Amino acid sequence: MVTALKRKPVFSIKPKPFLMLRVLCYLSVCSLLLLSCNYKTSLVQDAVAAWSFADQNDQAGFNSSLLEQGSVKFLNLEGDEKRSSIESGNDGKAVYLDGSSWLDAGQGINDELNITGKGITLFVRMKSDSIKEYNPLLTKSGNDQTIAYSVALRKIEQDVYIEAMLGSDDIGGAHLLKYKLPKEESLNWHNILFRFNGKISELYIDGILRDNEVTVGETRDWNNHPALIGAQYEQPYTNGDSAKNTIEATFRGWVDCIAIWNQFLPDERGASLSGVAALKKDGLPEYYNEKYRPQFHFSARKNWINDPNGLVYYDGMYHLFFQYMPPHRPGAYKDWGHAVSKDLVHWEQLPSHITPHKVWAGCWSGSAVVDKYNVSGFKKGNESPIVAFITNGGNPNDGLGPKCTQNIAYSTDGGKSFTYYDQNPIIKNIHEANRDPKVVWDEDSKKWIMSIYMDRGYEFALFSSSNLLDWKQLSTISLDRIAECPGFEPFPLDGNKNNKKWVFSGANGNYVVGTFNGKAFKPETGTLVGDYGNNLYAPQIWDNAPEGRKIQIAWLSTNRYPDMPFEQQMNFPAELELKTTPGGIRLLRTPVREIRNLYDSEIKWQRQVIPQGDNPLSELKGDLYDMDMEIDLKKATSFDFSIRGATIKYDVAKQTLRCGGTAERSGFPPDNWKAYIRKNPDQLNNMGEAPLAPVNGKIKLRVLVDRTTLEIYANDGLVVMTSCFMPDETKHYALTADETINVEATIHSLKSAWTLNRK
Numbered sequence: 001m002v003t004a005l006k007r008k009p010v011f012s013i014k015p016k017p018f019l020m021l022r023v024l025c026y027l028s029v030c031s032l033l034l035l036s037c038n039y040k041t042s043l044v045q046d047a048v049a050a051w052s053f054a055d056q057n058d059q060a061g062f063n064s065s066l067l068e069q070g071s072v073k074f075l076n077l078e079g080d081e082k083r084s085s086i087e088s089g090n091d092g093k094a095v096y097l098d099g100s101s102w103l104d105a106g107q108g109i110n111d112e113l114n115i116t117g118k119g120i121t122l123f124v125r126m127k128s129d130s131i132k133e134y135n136p137l138l139t140k141s142g143n144d145q146t147i148a149y150s151v152a153l154r155k156i157e158q159d160v161y162i163e164a165m166l167g168s169d170d171i172g173g174a175h176l177l178k179y180k181l182p183k184e185e186s187l188n189w190h191n192i193l194f195r196f197n198g199k200i201s202e203l204y205i206d207g208i209l210r211d212n213e214v215t216v217g218e219t220r221d222w223n224n225h226p227a228l229i230g231a232q233y234e235q236p237y238t239n240g241d242s243a244k245n246t247i248e249a250t251f252r253g254w255v256d257c258i259a260i261w262n263q264f265l266p267d268e269r270g271a272s273l274s275g276v277a278a279l280k281k282d283g284l285p286e287y288y289n290e291k292y293r294p295q296f297h298f299s300a301r302k303n304w305i306n307d308p309n310g311l312v313y314y315d316g317m318y319h320l321f322f323q324y325m326p327p328h329r330p331g332a333y334k335d336w337g338h339a340v341s342k343d344l345v346h347w348e349q350l351p352s353h354i355t356p357h358k359v360w361a362g363c364w365s366g367s368a369v370v371d372k373y374n375v376s377g378f379k380k381g382n383e384s385p386i387v388a389f390i391t392n393g394g395n396p397n398d399g400l401g402p403k404c405t406q407n408i409a410y411s412t413d414g415g416k417s418f419t420y421y422d423q424n425p426i427i428k429n430i431h432e433a434n435r436d437p438k439v440v441w442d443e444d445s446k447k448w449i450m451s452i453y454m455d456r457g458y459e460f461a462l463f464s465s466s467n468l469l470d471w472k473q474l475s476t477i478s479l480d481r482i483a484e485c486p487g488f489e490p491f492p493l494d495g496n497k498n499n500k501k502w503v504f505s506g507a508n509g510n511y512v513v514g515t516f517n518g519k520a521f522k523p524e525t526g527t528l529v530g531d532y533g534n535n536l537y538a539p540q541i542w543d544n545a546p547e548g549r550k551i552q553i554a555w556l557s558t559n560r561y562p563d564m565p566f567e568q569q570m571n572f573p574a575e576l577e578l579k580t581t582p583g584g585i586r587l588l589r590t591p592v593r594e595i596r597n598l599y600d601s602e603i604k605w606q607r608q609v610i611p612q613g614d615n616p617l618s619e620l621k622g623d624l625y626d627m628d629m630e631i632d633l634k635k636a637t638s639f640d641f642s643i644r645g646a647t648i649k650y651d652v653a654k655q656t657l658r659c660g661g662t663a664e665r666s667g668f669p670p671d672n673w674k675a676y677i678r679k680n681p682d683q684l685n686n687m688g689e690a691p692l693a694p695v696n697g698k699i700k701l702r703v704l705v706d707r708t709t710l711e712i713y714a715n716d717g718l719v720v721m722t723s724c725f726m727p728d729e730t731k732h733y734a735l736t737a738d739e740t741i742n743v744e745a746t747i748h749s750l751k752s753a754w755t756l757n758r759k
Contacts, residue, residue, distance in 0.1 A: 048112040050259035053095040064108040070101030088275035099252035102231035116221035118198025121261040127189040128253035135251040141232040144173040148223035160186040164194035170217025173329035177203035179210035191274040197264035207276030208283035216355040288754035292561035295752040302565040307538035310368035333362035361394030361401025370544045386411040391435040403429040445518035451486040475520040482506030485538040491578035508675040532690035533723035550576040558724040588717035603747040617733035624750035625705040632742035634697040639737040645728025659687040662726040688721035
């Protein structure tokens with residue numbers, strides 16, 4: 001007989017469901033913590049320093065232990081914040097800094113926090129509970145010329161930015177990336193990832209790319225300030241004596257993790273740190289649709305630009321280089337930014353800049369040519385060399401680079417990349433800031449001719465070369481009211497290739513017509529005004545343009561428009577022709593024909609009679625137009641053409657064309673370099689004034705209207721007036737006269753050139 005034994009319950013008392021749930025949760029959290037510790041350790045194992053803030057110790061290979069300063073609190077996060085920390089691969093612990101406390105990492109136990117070379121990654125996971133003007137998170141600080149690296153929060157008025165900065169002696173300053181946080185996210189937890197590889201820097205916030213920049217050079221490694229968490233040194237200089245320097249601690253909030261690598265972490269590592277499956281590259285701002293952004297005049301996505309440089313046409317593409325300067329660089333240390341176009345209208349900005357040279361310093365203005373016959377010897381493969389001539393210079397009085405020399409950078413891959421010539425400089429410094437080399441081919445002497453501004457009044461020098469490498473000075477010349485950025489070009493007079501003249505121009509657009517015998521330029525005219533407006537400066541002509549066209553573009557020097565990421569713009573490309581006129585030989589300038597690629601709707605008038613007081617333009621409401629008019633003034637003594645708050649006026653008796661409005665100008669250039677000084681400046685001519693005689697009682701006007709720009713071409717480009725303005729959004733368009741006028745007109749509204757280039 002088998003007696004069944006009664007099984008005793010495992011629990012001596014009846015189990016409670018909530019107790020079981022707590023046990024399971026506890027085990028789950030323990031598993032997550034264990035997984036997190038192993039996961040985080042694997043993520044930071046090759047970092048030079050990493051702190052998870054369970055205590056002061058470093059999780060990386062070296063123990064760069066932190067020193068506490070002030071009321072530093074190491075604490076356990078709770079609830080959702082703890083869970084979020086663990087899910088991000090951290091350990092649920094953080095340090096709280098109260099706005100007066102900080103942590104000091106020194107230089108690292110073996111100076112490992114002095115990062116060197118062309119690779120660095122910084123990671124910070126933080127949450128602020130209040131934000132002052134500047135809130136340092138991680139800094140090895142100094143000014144633009146001494147800083148090593150930093151991550152910080154900055155409040156500007158009501159906007160909060162996350163900023164990352166990296167110092168490099170190669171640019172004599174610092175690289176800055178930033179992202180404006182949405183107001184509702186300014187006090188949230190954020191994963192901040194900054195990385196740099198010697199070519200580009202990137203800033204990711206919560207796994208999304210928010211800013212990037214072409215970034216060259218090596219990380220500044222001689223800054224001997226300690227690395228600080230939650231604070232910065234107020235004084236820029238690094239003498240190693242922290243007792244003589246004041247520390248400013250303003251960050252108030254929590255820091256969950258900080259890690260530093262001396263490498264550019266790959267995407268998968270960055271994604272893991274940021275707590276996302278993959279880094280997203282589509283978070284950059286949408287550029288080119290901002291309120292004051294020019295819609296068919298070139299501007300860079302962001303930052304400052306000025307003089308066009310290195311204009312060449314090669315293999316179906318127009319290359320536009322330009323002076324480009326991100327913030328936190330000294331003015332001498334600019335790049336040559338780079339954009340390309342197939343039609344001079346639709347531009348694509350490229351990351352292939354020409355950047356400052358470690359020895360010869362910043363990239364000032366210059367030119368480029370296509371070396372079709374490889375006289376330079378640079379050719380490799382099938383591509384003709386593109387040879388760029390650059391003034392490299394610094395600010396010697398500030399210890400930033402040598403005085404200006406003329407140097408070469410060349411491309412053997414169609415302009416995708418450039419290499420500095422190893423025998424630079426090709427022309428040593430002659431006088432102070434001698435600069436702006438412009439190189440052209442002279443068919444008669446079979447030589448390349450270079451013109452340079454000598455930085456002595458209005459003096460220029462001419463040089464020649466047969467191989468683009470070895471240059472001989474030919475002559476010097478001074479030209480009244482012409483300075484900087486020379487243009488020295490041969491032109492067929494009236495289209496006759498057998499009757500060639502040379503035009504010598506300067507940065508303000510003024511020019512002189514004459515002859516060139518292979519050694520010296522002989523003027524045949526006085527100085528002629530090239531543009532009667534406010535803003536045109538540093539024009540340059542494309543080398544190697546098809547059909548022998550002389551195509552020019554220039555910088556429009558102006559103020560920064562409110563809240564815009566870009567600063568400065570170019571004029572619309574124009575074609576130049578040298579013609580004989582009743583007033584003598586003149587250079588005529590008209591918009592390139594490719595503007596037709598932007599034409600949208602059309603309005604056409606044939607000999608329309610406009611009675612006194614009528615306004616045939618009353619229905620126009622847009623901000624982008626190409627307006628081509630011929631106005632018969634046989635009965636009228638004047639007319640007014642109003643465009644969004646600016647007014648073009650013509651006075652028949654005075655034979656004067658004027659433009660006035662809310663002019664935008666930067667105060668540059670100085671008066672002695674201005675193209676044209678108005679005798680009686682006022683609100684009627686503060687955007688331009690020019691003499692203009694009717695032809696058979698008629699005036700021709702071609703006006704390009706962009707959001708903040710007017711380009712006025714009168715009588716087929718004999719007179720040109722280029723000015724920037726602040727539009728009046730309450731006003732539109734009007735054409736009125738004191739008597740009846742007859743008008744023939746073709747008006748095209750224009751599409752934006754930037755439709756496909758928003759990012």
